[in-house]
Amino acid sequence: MELKLEGVVPHYSKNKYYLFGNSHYGRYKPKIGLDKNYPRHVSEAWRDLWERFPGPYDAILVKSDYKAYYFFKGNKYVRYQVGKGIYKSDYPYNIANHWRGLTNQLAPPYDAVFYRPIKGKYYFFKGDQYSRYTPGDGPDDGYPKSINKEWRDLWERFPGPYDAVCAHITDPKITYFFKGGSYVRYKHGTGLDDAVANGKWAYPQSTDYRWKGAWTLKQYSAFTLGEFLPAGPTFSIRTLQNSHLALVPSGQFRLKLLATTNNTHLPGVTRQYCIEGMTAGSVQDFELHSGADKLLEFKARHAPLPSQQTPFTFAMGSCLNDAENKIDSVPTIEAMLQDQPEFMLWNGDTSYYIGDGSTGEGTVKDNDMKDQRRMFLRMFTTRHQPSVVKAVHNIPAISTWDDHDFGFNNSNKDNMSNSEIKLATEVFKTCWPNNYNNLTNYNSIEHSFRYGATEVFCPDTRTHRSPSRKVILGKIQAELLIAKMQKSNAALKILVLSSQLIPKKTEGEGFYNCAKKERKKLLEQLADESISGRVLILSGDVHYSELSFYDEGNGRPKIIELTSSPTLKKNRSFSSPHSSAEKQRVWGAKGNTYALLHVTYVRNKPVVAMHIKDEFGNTAEIHASSGGRGAGWGQAAARWTDDNRITEIL
Numbered sequence: 001m002e003l004k005l006e007g008v009v010p011h012y013s014k015n016k017y018y019l020f021g022n023s024h025y026g027r028y029k030p031k032i033g034l035d036k037n038y039p040r041h042v043s044e045a046w047r048d049l050w051e052r053f054p055g056p057y058d059a060i061l062v063k064s065d066y067k068a069y070y071f072f073k074g075n076k077y078v079r080y081q082v083g084k085g086i087y088k089s090d091y092p093y094n095i096a097n098h099w100r101g102l103t104n105q106l107a108p109p110y111d112a113v114f115y116r117p118i119k120g121k122y123y124f125f126k127g128d129q130y131s132r133y134t135p136g137d138g139p140d141d142g143y144p145k146s147i148n149k150e151w152r153d154l155w156e157r158f159p160g161p162y163d164a165v166c167a168h169i170t171d172p173k174i175t176y177f178f179k180g181g182s183y184v185r186y187k188h189g190t191g192l193d194d195a196v197a198n199g200k201w202a203y204p205q206s207t208d209y210r211w212k213g214a215w216t217l218k219q220y221s222a223f224t225l226g227e228f229l230p231a232g233p234t235f236s237i238r239t240l241q242n243s244h245l246a247l248v249p250s251g252q253f254r255l256k257l258l259a260t261t262n263n264t265h266l267p268g269v270t271r272q273y274c275i276e277g278m279t280a281g282s283v284q285d286f287e288l289h290s291g292a293d294k295l296l297e298f299k300a301r302h303a304p305l306p307s308q309q310t311p312f313t314f315a316m317g318s319c320l321n322d323a324e325n326k327i328d329s330v331p332t333i334e335a336m337l338q339d340q341p342e343f344m345l346w347n348g349d350t351s352y353y354i355g356d357g358s359t360g361e362g363t364v365k366d367n368d369m370k371d372q373r374r375m376f377l378r379m380f381t382t383r384h385q386p387s388v389v390k391a392v393h394n395i396p397a398i399s400t401w402d403d404h405d406f407g408f409n410n411s412n413k414d415n416m417s418n419s420e421i422k423l424a425t426e427v428f429k430t431c432w433p434n435n436y437n438n439l440t441n442y443n444s445i446e447h448s449f450r451y452g453a454t455e456v457f458c459p460d461t462r463t464h465r466s467p468s469r470k471v472i473l474g475k476i477q478a479e480l481l482i483a484k485m486q487k488s489n490a491a492l493k494i495l496v497l498s499s500q501l502i503p504k505k506t507e508g509e510g511f512y513n514c515a516k517k518e519r520k521k522l523l524e525q526l527a528d529e530s531i532s533g534r535v536l537i538l539s540g541d542v543h544y545s546e547l548s549f550y551d552e553g554n555g556r557p558k559i560i561e562l563t564s565s566p567t568l569k570k571n572r573s574f575s576s577p578h579s580s581a582e583k584q585r586v587w588g589a590k591g592n593t594y595a596l597l598h599v600t601y602v603r604n605k606p607v608v609a610m611h612i613k614d615e616f617g618n619t620a621e622i623h624a625s626s627g628g629r630g631a632g633w634g635q636a637a638a639r640w641t642d643d644n645r646i647t648e649i650l
Contacts (some may be wrong), residue, residue: 318540
């Protein structure tokens with residue numbers, strides 16, 4: 001269900017906008033987002049308006065002196081005085097009786113109306129036509145006119161009818177046109193904004209994404225397929241109101257509510273559900289309904305039984321740096337979608353704050369991610385990036401926990417208080433439908449799930465991270481992790497870490513540099529005979545990609561580590577793999593990438609084919625200076641065979 005705005009009008013102080021939709025409204029500040037305690041129901045603040053003239057409204061117009069607003073519905077309207085209420089007791093009025101001659105030119109209802117200050121005129125839009133009206137005088141001669149003929153490129157590249165139109169609050173030459181979940185910026189005298197991004201027109205763009213918090217006005221938002229429980233697959237959804245949700249078809253399929261989360265100063269509720277009744281390994285099409293409204297269609301996948309050695313493909317990536325949120329498409333995610341993996345592991349740094357990239361709270365601009373409300377807006381802004389929306393609507397999304405996911409760069413227990421971490425934890429749990437319901441009381445965002453004969457473990461690499469104490473997981477969590485892996489009978493155990501474990505980097509983040517003793521103990525325990533099967537480590541964070549190994553000199557490692565980073569780096573530059581890791585490296589690659597892994601089972605042992613793919617969906621080229629076992633290879637691809645060898649994929 002797309003965002004449908006009934007009106008976008010400038011705030012009378014001329015430095016904010018009012019956004020109306022779905023019986024609610026929000027007050028929006030450019031570059032910051034929706035103000036605190038919004039959205040609110042129209043009846044809460046617009047005195048008597050909803051009672052005497054209930055919405056939804058066709059169009060909303062600010063008066064030319066910015067001291068009043070006109071609300072239009074059908075053939076009637078009311079005039080609302082700022083700070084006073086409805087102008088006269090006998091409103092609503094017929095439009096035909098009070099807007100002289102307008103209805104003779106263009107009959108109501110109207111799609112959108114706006115005041116253009118540079119001309120001092122009102123513009124009324126309906127279908128493919130519009131009329132121009134002079135306040136205090138009446139409609140201008142020669143109207144209605146064709147939008148296509150008079151507004152250059154607009155109808156051709158962004159055809160109406162439009163939901164809302166609004167003048168820019170500081171640049172009177174710019175007008176915004178909104179339709180569904182998209183909008184364009186039109187510059188008078190020039191035409192539709194012709195800036196390009198990724199080889200495409202920059203406009204239209206997603207209103208959900210570029211107008212931070214606009215998505216809160218929707219009946220629902222941020223639908224995300226989640227990880228797998230024994231009872232069935234999961235998903236989460238945020239709704240503006242706590243209404244009953246129903247699954248179609250029903251019968252054998254049932255919705256079980258797992259968790260409900262509310263966030264401070266941000267109306268709405270996020271709920272996590274499990275779909276019960278699906279056969280293991282099956283795929284089913286569903287519709288999700290709220291009352292009489294169909295919210296969306298989606299396809300759910302249930303995991304194979306733990307006893308089933310079912311082949312599967314999954315993707316992994318980290319570092320989606322969309323901090324300025326001006327990117328209409330993330331090529332790596334679009335390429336990954338074409339691969340149609342069974343699930344996607346989002347390995348940390350899934351939303352970046354707006355800052356200069358350095359460490360410290362003072363670098364965070366506009367208070368972005370400094371409090372829970374802004375952190376939530378930042379995280380869900382990324383969630384409404386168009387490529388991300390397609391991904392989490394179609395592919396189960398499982399995420400691990402890293403610094404940009406709850407604060408400024410390199411956030412940790414040394415520079416964030418326990419109360420700040422607690423609030424950030426709530427945000428993260430709201431954003432990702434991981435299985436947190438069986439957590440211990442050890443206050444970590446750790447979780448695991450089973451997919452056939454493979455088990456995936458996602459510990460928390462941030463909540464307890466402390467450079468001063470030289471820990472990343474922390475003693476208790478590390479012990480719990482090893483105990484769970486020892487108990488598991490999975491043939492393949494995948495350990496998801498946002499920081500690299502095997503490479504011996506001596507700078508930046510990573511276990512070797514930050515937590516050597518913890519690293520040594522973890523590797524020894526992962527390699528000993530108490531853990532059955534093999535261990536594949538997946539990591540991110542470093543802005544390059546590589547394959548590393550850990551063994552005791554026999555050339556057949558029981559543990560390997562695949563690093564995939566970044567999915568998208570803000571400045572589009574490419575970091576080089578770290579030279580200090582040569583002894584552990586099979587190969588290294590650079591650039592915007594994602595990992596695609598295919599798991600099969602041969603003689604009851606897992607075989608893993610691994611590709612680092614670029615933003616075109618091709619296997620990435622290996623960095624020229626890469627050493628290690630795969631120094632002669634041309635592409636970042638390898639197969640981990642059933643006899644523990646790492647071989648090239650030709």
